[in-house]
Amino acid sequence: MNNVVRSSNHSPLQRHDEDKRSQETLLPAVDIIEESNALKLIADMPGVTHETLKIELDNNVLSLEGEIALSMPDGMSALHAEVRGQRFARRFNLSHEVDSDAITATIVNGVLTLTLPKKDSHRTRRIEVQAA
Secondary structure: OOOOEEEOOOOOEEEEEEOOEEEEEEOOEEEEEEOOOEEEEEEEOOOOOOOOEEEEEEOOEEEEEEEOOOOOOOOOOOOOOOOOOOEEEEEEEEOOOEOHHHOEEEEEOOEEEEEEEEOHHHOOOOOOOOOO
8 A cells, every 4th residue: 555645745844935924834743554444644733723724635635734823811912922823734645545535534632633534446355265
């Protein structure tokens, strides 16, 4: 099952020009686990919630983007901040073996889990041997 999912990013920290200003973009650490009928992609995106997460699939390219929003209590504003919001982004080229219509995603405590089901024609199946 070679090249089912390939990352299109190479650097752990990349620059991305957005809204006329440069913002650091971090690559989330990702584990990919192959099961008999699906792949599990687990990405660590601490601070990202389902409201600030965007997942898109376009022409077999899976894009993950998440923002860390640092909020201030009501009525307060920061005069100086040493910590600022970050952005996570990662892209993967999916193989024809993945059933893109059946992909599901959940995020719990900043850990994103994507289930990428395999098409029926690419699933492992056991063949029974008949006695002659």
